[in-house]
Amino acid sequence: MMSVSTQDTAIRTGRVTRALIYLVLLLFGLFYLLPLYVMVVNSVKPLDEITGGGMMNLPRVFTLEPWAKAWSSAQIGVDPTGLQPYFWNSIKMVVPAVAISTVLGALNGYVLTKWRFRGDTILFGLMLFACFIPFQIVLIPMARMLGLMGLAGTTWGLVLVHVVYGIGFTTLYFRNYYAVFPTELIRAAQIDGAGFFQIFWRILLPSSGPIAVVSIIWQFTNIWNDFLFGASFAGADSQPMTVALNNLVQSSTGVKEYNVHFAGAILAALPTLLVYIVAGRYFVRGLMAGSVKG
Amino acid sequence: MGFLDIDNTTKSYGAVEVLHKVDISVEEGEFLVLVGPSGCGKSTLLNMIAGLEDITSGEIRIKDQVMNGVHPSKRNIAMVFQSYALYPNMTVGQNITFGLEMHGVPKPEREKAMHEVASLLQIEQLLDRKPGALSGGQRQRVAMGRALVRNPDVFLFDEPLSNLDAKLRVDMRTEIKKLHQKLGTTIVYVTHDQIEAMTLSTRIAVMYGGYVQQLGTPQEIYDTPANIFVATFMGSPAMNVVPATVAVENGVPMAVVELHDGSRARLPFSQQNLAAWEGREIMLGIRPETITDEDAADRKSTNIAQMVNRIVVTEPAGSDTFVTMTLGGKDVIARMRSDADVRPGADFTFAVNMEKAVAFDPATEMRILP
Ligand SMILES: Nc1ncnc2c1ncn2[C@@H]1O[C@H](COP(=O)(O)OP(=O)(O)OP(=O)(O)O)[C@@H](O)[C@H]1O
Numbered sequence: 001m002m003s004v005s006t007q008d009t010a011i012r013t014g015r016v017t018r019a020l021i022y023l024v025l026l027l028f029g030l031f032y033l034l035p036l037y038v039m040v041v042n043s044v045k046p047l048d049e050i051t052g053g054g055m056m057n058l059p060r061v062f063t064l065e066p067w068a069k070a071w072s073s074a075q076i077g078v079d080p081t082g083l084q085p086y087f088w089n090s091i092k093m094v095v096p097a098v099a100i101s102t103v104l105g106a107l108n109g110y111v112l113t114k115w116r117f118r119g120d121t122i123l124f125g126l127m128l129f130a131c132f133i134p135f136q137i138v139l140i141p142m143a144r145m146l147g148l149m150g151l152a153g154t155t156w157g158l159v160l161v162h163v164v165y166g167i168g169f170t171t172l173y174f175r176n177y178y179a180v181f182p183t184e185l186i187r188a189a190q191i192d193g194a195g196f197f198q199i200f201w202r203i204l205l206p207s208s209g210p211i212a213v214v215s216i217i218w219q220f221t222n223i224w225n226d227f228l229f230g231a232s233f234a235g236a237d238s239q240p241m242t243v244a245l246n247n248l249v250q251s252s253t254g255v256k257e258y259n260v261h262f263a264g265a266i267l268a269a270l271p272t273l274l275v276y277i278v279a280g281r282y283f284v285r286g287l288m289a290g291s292v293k294g
Numbered sequence: 295m296g297f298l299d300i301d302n303t304t305k306s307y308g309a310v311e312v313l314h315k316v317d318i319s320v321e322e323g324e325f326l327v328l329v330g331p332s333g334c335g336k337s338t339l340l341n342m343i344a345g346l347e348d349i350t351s352g353e354i355r356i357k358d359q360v361m362n363g364v365h366p367s368k369r370n371i372a373m374v375f376q377s378y379a380l381y382p383n384m385t386v387g388q389n390i391t392f393g394l395e396m397h398g399v400p401k402p403e404r405e406k407a408m409h410e411v412a413s414l415l416q417i418e419q420l421l422d423r424k425p426g427a428l429s430g431g432q433r434q435r436v437a438m439g440r441a442l443v444r445n446p447d448v449f450l451f452d453e454p455l456s457n458l459d460a461k462l463r464v465d466m467r468t469e470i471k472k473l474h475q476k477l478g479t480t481i482v483y484v485t486h487d488q489i490e491a492m493t494l495s496t497r498i499a500v501m502y503g504g505y506v507q508q509l510g511t512p513q514e515i516y517d518t519p520a521n522i523f524v525a526t527f528m529g530s531p532a533m534n535v536v537p538a539t540v541a542v543e544n545g546v547p548m549a550v551v552e553l554h555d556g557s558r559a560r561l562p563f564s565q566q567n568l569a570a571w572e573g574r575e576i577m578l579g580i581r582p583e584t585i586t587d588e589d590a591a592d593r594k595s596t597n598i599a600q601m602v603n604r605i606v607v608t609e610p611a612g613s614d615t616f617v618t619m620t621l622g623g624k625d626v627i628a629r630m631r632s633d634a635d636v637r638p639g640a641d642f643t644f645a646v647n648m649e650k651a652v653a654f655d656p657a658t659e660m661r662i663l664p
């Protein structure tokens with residue numbers, strides 16, 4: 001009797017708290033979605049609907065005109081090119097930077113865990129340290145280095161900067177992941193006659209899916225969203241999307257076309273959103289696998 | 295020169311020497327078992343034979359070729375690991391042929407070798423599965439298949455059965471033994487299980503603290519252990535080792551041991567050469583199965599001594615009953631027939647087969663008899 005009644009209250013309080021928790025979560029969710037709502041809604045309105053007030057209203061006239069304009073004909077800096085060329089600039093920078101930094105991180109992780117050498121922990125510590133260096137500190141030395149290497153103002157210069165900055169993180173991810181990868185497998189492969197790179201390609205990489213996804217998402221979002229390096233080191237024809245978006249919004253000529261700005265901002269955020277949607281569920285899994293046991 | 299020579303080999307990590315001058319020569323077709331408690335250096339020695347660990351000093355030779363500094367894949371050895379170390383992303387078939395592929399063997403030959411090994415180990419129906427979808431025993435077979443397919447000079451096993459449950463372990467033990475008899479390969483096998491060591495090996499190296507304590511056939515190790523460590527490590531239950539004093543009567547040396555009530559039993563040795571120890575203390579080693587009731591005493595033995603002592607505990611174990619008594623101030627276990635009439639607290643006349651008794655020097659712990 002006693003136990004039944006206590007169980008009963010336990011279930012009831014459970015329900016009440018759960019309902020409360022869901023309510024709070026729902027409110028938080030709405031709150032976080034609010035900016036997205038505002039952006040989407042206003043990017044499909046004619047400009048006068050926005051300037052007339054009522055930012056939260058649904059569009060009375062639905063139009064994709066602002067999207068088309070943001071993409072291909074808006075005034076960016078001096079030319080009416082739209083964001084399109086800068087989008088491709090970003091892609092040309094992000095894809096190699098992500099690929100190179102991830103592969104190098106994987107190789108570093110492999111060496112640091114399976115081909116230990118004297119001083120390897122110190123080296124790893126130094127690489128970790130790279131994760132904590134603020135961007136601003138390296139701006140001037142980096143500009144000088146890029147100049148000396150003849151990479152100033154080029155996409156490859158930006159790729160180099162992002163690879164150097166990303167390697168600390170990717171190495172950390174892969175090192176922790178490979179630290180729990182059974183060393184006996186490496187030894188078995190050595191006895192089987194596989195060399196350094198064969199072990200890496202045939203044994204290690206095929207088992208690295210989850211952590212590779214983590215590394216790719218992390219690097220992709222960081223590099224795509226970077227503004228400071230892009231603004232500092234890019235030349236006129238290598239400016240990434242973020243810098244172009246800023247130029248679009250900041251341009252002082254004529255009226256401020258908020259609907260075009262909103263559409264442009266969404267365009268700039270779209271690739272990272274896409275990456276999360278496609279690979280997001282592997283992200284958490286990979287993070288767990290890498291960090292909990294590491 | 296043997297087939298596999300481990301010649302004065304040592305291993306140090308920094309300033310710490312973990313293996314001291316190991317000297318073992320293995321003949322072709324031998325099954326050598328390295329046995330010892332955890333941390334005694336068994337895996338280290340095996341890994342040095344495999345080339346996975348450097349040799350600090352000394353030499354390891356296979357077929358008279360010095361192996362120091364030779365890459366593992368060039369030693370023509372194969373190894374079965376404790377965790378099996380199957381490549382998780384490859385199928386069983388790919389696991390088995392990976393080594394051949396790395397050695398540049400053409401595909402048709404690889405396939406042929408794979409099917410031969412698979413049929414030998416009865417894993418043909420598993421060839422397309424991933425290791426994750428196999429039971430422990432099946433993984434064990436695949437790991438052996440991967441070793442066998444290379445047709446190596448020496449097989450190395452590092453505790454291959456320790457991840458299996460008790461029943462499967464016994465089955466696989468038999469299977470490894472059959473395989474060895476059938477193929478006649480040279481095997482070095484690491485285990486900390488002394489029963490595995492006794493049943494599988496043609497010779498055993500008992501290791502402790504980085505030293506090989508004794509190297510010999512299972513029978514030698516069991517009957518004439520080199521020291522107290524080997525005596526108590528090999529055999530289950532362990533050999534009883536109790537303090538005794540040597541007395542000589544009519545030229546026959548005796549072990550004088552204290553019974554439960556402080557009185558003394560006199561147990562004559564079969565060997566004569568103990569005169570130097572008269573009046574001095576020794577450690578007397580008696581295996582549990584050599585202490586029985588009078589009816590069950592070994593008829594072939596020429597030296598059965600009798601001793602009346604009090605039974606402290608009896609432990610029936612089905613086929614045998616283990617009886618604990620106090621001898622020389624220590625608990626001593628006797629292995630009796632299950633129908634022996636033993637009751638705790640009762641005095642009982644034990645028959646001790648002194649032909650099998652062993653004596654140790656209490657200071658050095660080395661064997662002095664037989
Ligand atoms: N990398 C290392 N650095 C320092 N000492 C080590 C290293 N590897 C092993 N040792 C030491 O060497 C000794 C032998 O280790 P080994 O792994 O050979 O033991 P083992 O007999 O195989 O034990 P187990 O039955 O537990 O596997 C141990 O005392 C161990 O602490």
Ligand SMILES: [Mg+2]
Pocket residue numbers: 336337338
């Ligand atoms: Mg070991």
